[in-house]
Amino acid sequence: TDKYAVLGNPIEHSMSPLLHEFFAQKTGQDLSYGRILVETGTFEKTVRDFFKNGGRGCNVTVPCKLDAYKLADSLSDYAKAAGAVNTLKVMEDGSIYGDNTDGRGLVYDLKRLSCPLADARILIIGAGGAAKGILLPILNEAPKEIVIANRTVSKAQSLSSLYSDKVKGCGFDELEGSFDLIINASSTSLSGELPPIKDEIIEKAQAVYDLMYSKTALTTFTQKALSLNVPKVSDGFGMLIGQAILSFELWRGVKPDFDSAIKKFRPC
Ligand code: ATR
Known part of the structure; x- marks a missing residue:
């Protein structure tokens, strides 16, 4: 064996x-x-x-x-x-x-759920290890643009600079326009917090995905997205x-x- x-x-x-x-x-x-x-x-x-x-x-x-x-x-x-x-x-x-296999595992699930990827405008929240691990597999799906928003703006910028011009880094208050898919790769859901993203931005998304999951309840971010009637909401299970x-x-x-x-x- x-x-x-x-x-x-x-x-x-x-x-x-x-x-x-x-x-x-x-x-x-x-x-x-x-x-x-x-x-x-x-x-x-x-x-x-x-x-x-x-x-x-x-x-x-x-x-x-x-x-x-x-x-x-x-x-x-x-x-x-x-x-x-x-x-x-x-x-x-x-x-x-x-x-x-973490990032490809995510893409596998996003495809299963028919979340927008090809030609999509994608927001990634967080610029730590989790965000770093999903960028290449998502880029392989040919999105239109990936915006990385992070509390510490310099981390979002240095992560985005490793990739093509398609990937941009910024702070939460610089976010504008609408995103087809929002991925929460910050650790906020671990502590029951929420990243400071305006409701108007979350509301416009077709899909919201939280990399975290909880064995007992919805994550704070998926709960938020559901309350704003985002059509597709999923945790990281x-x-x-x-x-x-x-x-x-x-x-x-x-x-x-x-x-x-x-x-x-x-x-x-
Ligand atoms: P992981 O491996 O889970 O990505 P990490 O590398 O420690 O863990 O990264 C945690 C991410 O969650 C970071 O992007 C962090 O933002 P900072 O880089 O500014 O620290 C983000 N994060 C954690 N708590 C947060 C909070 N309360 N609000 C916004 N972002 C938060």
Whole structure:
């Protein structure tokens, strides 16, 4: 039996073992998938021990994604652009490949929900690690324009400067016009806060997507969008499933079905 696991701290809340065991069962793959708590400063040793003992790959979550990026012998373009790795794979020659499936998982879910992407004007709220991880996969969908708005304006500007003129960075009070799709990539929903975006801007969107999700309730941002009657509103649960599917496919060469997973695991 091939061994996989998710590594992070905390880790007991992670749904990854449930998802991957479900995928394995559905696709007839013989594997086990565990959880490994990583104590501060021990990521490299923990991963190397796991691979020495039969581990073939792993997912990496907070706060170890940068450590995984540094540890990988080679990186996908998505991992390079994100500056972070959420999936490691032991290759045939024993080297370690690092990928980041978060952003492609998001795009997978946005397409499933028929959210505007190609030729769309897209607003990304936040310029931290989460925002950085989704830019390249969204750009691949040929949007008309991406505006990154952030509380610390300089972070939005330096992130946007890594990409073509299609990507612009600004502060919240500089936002103007209408956006087809608004993605909340700030951590505001974690603390029940809202980014300071005017209602008029949210109201005009066709779709609002919050990268966060909560097992028990709507996120503050999706709640806000629903109250303003935005036609399509979604939290990041589908992104979680999407990134897991893409990791599984990288390891096993088969792609699990999205709909059956979301039906089984959607918390509310
Ligand atoms: P993550 O990896 O989740 O992106 P991060 O890198 O710490 O975490 O980034 C958090 C993002 O949420 C940042 O864009 C942050 O804005 P700043 O760069 O100005 O700090 C944003 N954020 C967090 N709390 C916020 C708040 N109350 N209002 C607006 N933006 C907030």
